[in-house]
Amino acid sequence: MKKAAIFLSLLVAFFGVNLMADAQTIGYLDFQKVESEYNYAKRAYKELDNKALELQQYIIDKDKQFKAIESPVQKKNFEEKTQAEFKLKEESLYKLKMQKEDEIYNNIMNASKVVASNKKIDIVLDYRVVFTGGVDITKDIIQYLNNQQK
DSSP states (O other): OHHHHHHHHHHHHHHHHHHHHHOOOEEEEOHHHHHHHOHHHHHHHHHHHHHHHHHHHHHHHHHHHHHHOOOHHHHHHHHHHHHHHHHHHHHHHHHHHHHHHHHHHHHHHHHHHHHHHHTTOSEEEEGGGOSSOSEEOHHHHHHHHHHSOO
16 A cells, blocks of 8 residues: 555656646737837838828829819720729739738747747747736847847
């Protein structure tokens, strides 16, 4: 009986040590804060805003030109041509927006992997899913990203 108790306590100790060894370190980040303080993202979003403003100015300019046309046939032709041009410009802006957003997301994802690895963190979550515990690596990710020349 004494041997069984010793064996059982050794078994519990063995599994307890293994469970502790398998425990994973959890880190978290505030993605929105990283994105808003990431210099490349700021420049990219400013570029997108400028392109959107250019598109709005294009519409204003074309509207002025349209009002100056007197012939109904010319108005119709001008309207069709302008709609086609606008659609191309709008699609171009949408593609640029998607490309920039993907690039920013991937840069943040890669930075979080590097920072987590450097800090020996196994899992990185968004701060909104962590109620307590974990290591906040938001500032470290921002610093890493801004030190990269992108």
